[in-house]
Amino acid sequence: MAKEVNSREDNYSQWYNDLVVKANLAENSAVRGCMVIKPYGYAIWEKMKAELDRRFKETGHENAYFPLLIPKSFLCKEAEHVKGFAKECAVVTHYRLKVDENDQVVVDPDAKLEEELVIRPTSETIIWNTYRNWIKSYRDLPLLCNQWANVVRWEMRTRLFLRTAEFLWQEGHTAHATSAEAVAEARRMIHVYADFARNIMAMPVVIGLKSEKERFAGALDTYCIEAMMQDGRALQAGTSHFLGQNFAKAFDVKFANREGGLDYVWATSWGVSTRLMGALVMAHGDDNGLVLPPKLAPIHVVMVPIFKTDEEHDSVISVMNDIKDKLLRSGLSVKIDDRDNLRSGFKFAEWELKGVPVRVAIGPRDLKNGTAEVFRRDTMTKESLPVDGLVDHVVALMDEIQKNIYEKALAFRNKNIHIVNTWDEFKEKIEEGGFLLCHWDGTTETEEKIQAETKATIRCIPLDSFVMEEEGKCVYSGRPSKRRVIFARAY
Amino acid sequence: MAKEVNSREDNYSQWYNDLVVKANLAENSAVRGCMVIKPYGYAIWEKMKAELDRRFKETGHENAYFPLLIPKSFLCKEAEHVKGFAKECAVVTHYRLKVDENDQVVVDPDAKLEEELVIRPTSETIIWNTYRNWIKSYRDLPLLCNQWANVVRWEMRTRLFLRTAEFLWQEGHTAHATSAEAVAEARRMIHVYADFARNIMAMPVVIGLKSEKERFAGALDTYCIEAMMQDGRALQAGTSHFLGQNFAKAFDVKFANREGGLDYVWATSWGVSTRLMGALVMAHGDDNGLVLPPKLAPIHVVMVPIFKTDEEHDSVISVMNDIKDKLLRSGLSVKIDDRDNLRSGFKFAEWELKGVPVRVAIGPRDLKNGTAEVFRRDTMTKESLPVDGLVDHVVALMDEIQKNIYEKALAFRNKNIHIVNTWDEFKEKIEEGGFLLCHWDGTTETEEKIQAETKATIRCIPLDSFVMEEEGKCVYSGRPSKRRVIFARAY
Numbered sequence: 001m002a003k004e005v006n007s008r009e010d011n012y013s014q015w016y017n018d019l020v021v022k023a024n025l026a027e028n029s030a031v032r033g034c035m036v037i038k039p040y041g042y043a044i045w046e047k048m049k050a051e052l053d054r055r056f057k058e059t060g061h062e063n064a065y066f067p068l069l070i071p072k073s074f075l076c077k078e079a080e081h082v083k084g085f086a087k088e089c090a091v092v093t094h095y096r097l098k099v100d101e102n103d104q105v106v107v108d109p110d111a112k113l114e115e116e117l118v119i120r121p122t123s124e125t126i127i128w129n130t131y132r133n134w135i136k137s138y139r140d141l142p143l144l145c146n147q148w149a150n151v152v153r154w155e156m157r158t159r160l161f162l163r164t165a166e167f168l169w170q171e172g173h174t175a176h177a178t179s180a181e182a183v184a185e186a187r188r189m190i191h192v193y194a195d196f197a198r199n200i201m202a203m204p205v206v207i208g209l210k211s212e213k214e215r216f217a218g219a220l221d222t223y224c225i226e227a228m229m230q231d232g233r234a235l236q237a238g239t240s241h242f243l244g245q246n247f248a249k250a251f252d253v254k255f256a257n258r259e260g261g262l263d264y265v266w267a268t269s270w271g272v273s274t275r276l277m278g279a280l281v282m283a284h285g286d287d288n289g290l291v292l293p294p295k296l297a298p299i300h301v302v303m304v305p306i307f308k309t310d311e312e313h314d315s316v317i318s319v320m321n322d323i324k325d326k327l328l329r330s331g332l333s334v335k336i337d338d339r340d341n342l343r344s345g346f347k348f349a350e351w352e353l354k355g356v357p358v359r360v361a362i363g364p365r366d367l368k369n370g371t372a373e374v375f376r377r378d379t380m381t382k383e384s385l386p387v388d389g390l391v392d393h394v395v396a397l398m399d400e401i402q403k404n405i406y407e408k409a410l411a412f413r414n415k416n417i418h419i420v421n422t423w424d425e426f427k428e429k430i431e432e433g434g435f436l437l438c439h440w441d442g443t444t445e446t447e448e449k450i451q452a453e454t455k456a457t458i459r460c461i462p463l464d465s466f467v468m469e470e471e472g473k474c475v476y477s478g479r480p481s482k483r484r485v486i487f488a489r490a491y
Numbered sequence: 492m493a494k495e496v497n498s499r500e501d502n503y504s505q506w507y508n509d510l511v512v513k514a515n516l517a518e519n520s521a522v523r524g525c526m527v528i529k530p531y532g533y534a535i536w537e538k539m540k541a542e543l544d545r546r547f548k549e550t551g552h553e554n555a556y557f558p559l560l561i562p563k564s565f566l567c568k569e570a571e572h573v574k575g576f577a578k579e580c581a582v583v584t585h586y587r588l589k590v591d592e593n594d595q596v597v598v599d600p601d602a603k604l605e606e607e608l609v610i611r612p613t614s615e616t617i618i619w620n621t622y623r624n625w626i627k628s629y630r631d632l633p634l635l636c637n638q639w640a641n642v643v644r645w646e647m648r649t650r651l652f653l654r655t656a657e658f659l660w661q662e663g664h665t666a667h668a669t670s671a672e673a674v675a676e677a678r679r680m681i682h683v684y685a686d687f688a689r690n691i692m693a694m695p696v697v698i699g700l701k702s703e704k705e706r707f708a709g710a711l712d713t714y715c716i717e718a719m720m721q722d723g724r725a726l727q728a729g730t731s732h733f734l735g736q737n738f739a740k741a742f743d744v745k746f747a748n749r750e751g752g753l754d755y756v757w758a759t760s761w762g763v764s765t766r767l768m769g770a771l772v773m774a775h776g777d778d779n780g781l782v783l784p785p786k787l788a789p790i791h792v793v794m795v796p797i798f799k800t801d802e803e804h805d806s807v808i809s810v811m812n813d814i815k816d817k818l819l820r821s822g823l824s825v826k827i828d829d830r831d832n833l834r835s836g837f838k839f840a841e842w843e844l845k846g847v848p849v850r851v852a853i854g855p856r857d858l859k860n861g862t863a864e865v866f867r868r869d870t871m872t873k874e875s876l877p878v879d880g881l882v883d884h885v886v887a888l889m890d891e892i893q894k895n896i897y898e899k900a901l902a903f904r905n906k907n908i909h910i911v912n913t914w915d916e917f918k919e920k921i922e923e924g925g926f927l928l929c930h931w932d933g934t935t936e937t938e939e940k941i942q943a944e945t946k947a948t949i950r951c952i953p954l955d956s957f958v959m960e961e962e963g964k965c966v967y968s969g970r971p972s973k974r975r976v977i978f979a980r981a982y
């Protein structure tokens with residue numbers, strides 16, 4: 001099974017798609033651009049959700065739910081916002097089908113909506129229209145809501161998880177009494193995302209600010225985390241926006257401040273999506289399949305019995321059940337693959353493809369010797385270990401694997417960050433892939449020219465790592481610059 | 492605050508709506524028929540989800556996610572299904588907005604979809620179109636999937652939670668090799684729902700079968716759980732459908748059976764929705780507000796400090812923090828309401844309105860005596876208890892309250908079930924409300940006539956309680972009948 005996956009070297013893009021499909025994470029649906037998230041993929045997403053949700057609640061946020069459908073007029077109230085999203089909106093125009101005179105089911109022309117509704121591409125507008133009624137006084141602030149929801153953006157070229165017409169995400173929407181509090185919130189949440197990416201997804205990220213051109217439509221500042229995939233491309237893994245008073249003004253949301261005056265409310269929004277599933281695959285997967293960090297693995301340990309006779313089978317399974325019980329009590333998720341119609345080599349390949357962190361195989365010889373074969377997915381290495389003490393070993397291995405996957409990705413990322421000082425160097429290095437740290441003159445004009453010539457965009461102005469404040473000259477225009485930014489080709 | 496809620500007696504419908512809004516469960520949005528679920532309401536829904544999800548996983552189901560949008564042609568493939576849903580479909584016809592010559596944002600006529608898409612009213616069609624590729628052999632069966640999703644049914648008259656254009660739900664969709672297995676699954680899941688309703692929602696339900704007229708569009712049999720609200724009306728709280736081979740035939744889903752032949756696959760689907768939130772309110776609420784069963788209460792214990800001086804305040808809060816820590820360690824959720832700008836009477840009323848099961852108040856006199864005032868929301872009674880031993884008492888109280896709420900609802904329900912034998916009796920009793928157990932001749936014709944005359948429908952043919960198999964005569968037509976069914980007016 002594993003060999004049906006293209007290698008990363010041959011065709012990275014095809015390797016990615018094969019892996020997502022063959023590991024049963026997701027597949028394309030019959031509806032253009034919409035995917036089906038299969039049970040194994042959804043189980044990983046559920047683990048991501050649980051970890052994120054816990055962090056949101058720990059930082060004082062509450063979940064709520066706002067309508068899927070947004071009146072067209074709402075979308076239009078914030079000028080930049082509508083410019084950013086109008087081109088990719090799915091529009092509901094009718095609310096009924098009927099059977100026509102030819103016995104065909106057609107849209108009922110009598111059931112045309114007075115005002116069209118768009119399926120939310122993001123929910124700032126409907127939420128700020130709601131907040132108008134929730135916020136009267138400074139006592140109602142801060143208002144810290146999050147929602148887990150589906151959104152639709154009609155993308156023309158779609159790829160499983162990375163860019164789909166419908167995707168699942170969470171969107172936080174907060175309201176504050178001061179600009180400073182809102183900025184602090186936007187920064188807090190990008191750090192929550194970075195913590196999640198690093199410690200749960202085992203994926204290094206750079207925290208940074210977007211350039212004006214790459215900002216969210218309607219934001220004053222967009223914070224982001226940027227990760228590097230194994231082909232050297234960047235992937236934006238999460239964003240957090242300081243929205244200023246733009247939406248408060250568009251929806252007339254004012255509050256009575258402590259001094260008795262009326263102010264517009266300050267806002268943030270922040271989100272991560274099922275795109276993270278794509279990042280997870282591309283950050284760690286190899287030519288044998290997925291490599292899952294233990295903290296997101298739906299199955300931590302798979303056990304494969306090796307046997308010829310029924311008696312051997314029963315003895316092996318009995319030992320395995322004992323180990324399984326102990327592992328379960330240690331909080332690990334364990335599966336004994338006792339399917340009788342498959343060769344063990346096939347099973348090995350299948351669980352490697354699915355990225356299960358540890359495989360334990362036990363056969364008749366192991367029974368005699370009191371041993372088991374323990375295989376690590378991250379290093380593809382195995383060793384024979386005494387069954388006595390096995391459980392502690394495997395439990396400890398989970399931390400080691402989590403750490404190793406992160407460090408491997410970190411080493412790869414750092415190796416592929418290049419300090420670039422000239423335009424020739426830029427053009428050469430961008431073909432090799434990776435992040436280019438270079439000076440930029442701060443203008444959208446230069447940014448666009450660089451993109452037109454090289455397909456590279458500014459991923460971010462780094463804020464927590466690779467912060468290089470220094471006098472320098474723009475790699476393209478030669479104009480003065482005070483700090484380096486990260487350019488890369490991106491997903 | 493509580494007194495702003497209408498009493499149940501005065502106007503039950505208004506009482507319900509007031510309660511939902513004032514207890515901060517939900518409110519109407521700017522989008523016709525769509526609600527906003529507010530944080531307190533969503534926290535209850537999250538608890539429902541967690542309990543249901545655990546039960547689904549324990550019975551072998553996996554979560555997945557299928558597209559929001561369904562091609563119109565899919566909906567039409569199962570004849571009964573489309574008849575049932577066509578009239579309430581939100582239809583997406585375009586995928587882009589644009590700015591026209593008058594600088595107005597309009598639907599772009601060039602971005603018309605070749606085939607219209609409907610927002611899922613339920614997902615049988617898109618799922619069975621997907622299952623065709625997932626199911627090849629009996630080894631792929633049973634296939635046991637569930638999804639948590641939003642759906643849209645364009646209802647003309649909507650009520651918060653009970654009937655909204657968009658609602659949240661879960662829909663299980665399973666595939667089986669035999670009819671018997673599919674029937675067993677449909678029955679298993681209605682029992683899972685009943686267990687949840689009784690033990691978590693503290694709401695008595697009758698498990699039964701729907702009459703042909705009330706069946707799900709496309710099902711051979713619909714199992715349901717029916718609850719009684721405090722106005723005597725029935726509320727359908729969950730359904731589980733045996734779909735036969737209808738969807739397998741419509742979407743050509745066949746499997747190689749053990750004998751090597753090809754068979755159509757057998758199906759079930761089952762769902763509960765945010766409608767359960769409405770049931771929860773109406774089953775237990777009173778004129779002071781919500782009454783939440785502890786198993787669904789976001790806050791189990793609220794503590795209100797009583798004080799005059801700062802010194803008293805600090806002493807009381809210190810004792811409260813100590814109790815709070817111990818309650819948290821016992822797994823309860825606790826809130827100390829230390830807001831400084833509100834009278835304690837106001838706080839009491841607010842937490843009563845929100846249905847928090849237990850309130851603990853401590854004042855200076857309590858400090859002297861080593862006591863606390865413990866108030867039960869379900870009985871509206873309070874007693875003074877020693878702080879010593881308070882934690883154990885409150886923990887035990889949770890079970891007692893959970894049980895008491897159920898028993899109260901059960902007594903009410905049983906008191907309002909009437910055995911009815913004549914048409915005059917029927918017409919009289921139906922005005923009083925409650926469930927009427929009576930003979931019915933089994934015809935849709937009689938069912939429709941009864942509904943036309945009395946607005947009562949067959950809620951179910953009971954399967955687990957009130958099963959009365961006996962020779963009798965239809966209460967309306969006088970024709971022979973072999974068992975009683977439940978008629979009621981319903982939500």
